[in-house]
Every structure is written in C-alpha cells, then in structure tokens.
Amino acid sequence: MRENKLADLSxxxxxxxxxxxDNIKGHYSIVNQLERCSTSIGANIREAKYAQSIADxxxxxxxxxxxxxxxxxxxxxxxxxxxxNEAAPLLHTCGVIRKMLIKSITTAKExxxxxxxx
Numbered sequence: 001m002r003e004n005k006l007a008d009l010s011x012x013x014x015x016x017x018x019x020x021x022d023n024i025k026g027h028y029s030i031v032n033q034l035e036r037c038s039t040s041i042g043a044n045i046r047e048a049k050y051a052q053s054i055a056d057x058x059x060x061x062x063x064x065x066x067x068x069x070x071x072x073x074x075x076x077x078x079x080x081x082x083x084x085n086e087a088a089p090l091l092h093t094c095g096v097i098r099k100m101l102i103k104s105i106t107t108a109k110e111x112x113x114x115x116x117x118x
Contacts, residue, residue: 006100010042034074040067054112061105068098
C-alpha cells in the first residue's frame with residue numbers, strides 16, 4: 001500500500017494538538033474550536049481518499065484547507081493570549097499541510113480540466 005504523507009502528517013498534527021489542548025486549563029470554547037478544526041483536517045483528507053468523483057475529492061480537500069486556515073487562526077490567538085507558550089512549531093506543520101493541500105487541489109483541478117476536454 002502506498003504511503004500517504006499528507007494523511008500521515010495530518011494525523012500526527014492532530015495528535016500534537018490534542019496533547020497541547022490537554023495542558024490548557026479553562027477557555028473550553030477556544031480549546032474546543034482548536035480541537036475540532038485541527039482534527040477535521042485529517043478527517044476530510046481521509047474522506048477524500050474515497051471520494052465519489054474528482055469534484056468530490058477536490059471539495060473534501062478544500063474543506064481541509066479551510067480547516068487548516070482556521071487552525072492557524074486559533075493557534076495564533078492562543079499564543080497572543082498567552083494560553084500557549086510557543087505556537088511556531090505547530091504553525092509550521094500546519095503551513096506544510098496547507099501547502100501540500102494547495103498543491104493537491106491544484107493538481108486535481110488540472111486533472112479534472114484535462115478530463116473534461118478529452
């Protein structure tokens with residue numbers, strides 16, 4: 001079976017976020033938002049693997065991308081509010097995932113366009 005680096009990276013990222021959130025006391029609503037959007041990245045990537053069409057595949061990855069941007073927002077907010085000490089490593093990983101998602105979406109859109117014009 002072919003290794004899926006994007007799926008693996010998003011799973012590892014979700015685990016890191018969950019462990020981070022275990023250490024944050026109070027601020028339940030913010031922690032909940034961070035947990036939900038960060039774990040949604042990988043969930044939608046996994047769903048895309050079994051998409052019904054290229055358009056469905058693209059849609060799932062675009063949802064992951066939006067969740068990635070939201071995750072970055074919550075991490076930055078939590079760092080500014082001094083709820084977490086250092087968000088840079090997590091923001092870097094989130095950025096890597098974001099770039100991989102953008103590349104995957106771009107490639108899938110190109111493939112869809114080629115298929116439509118054949």
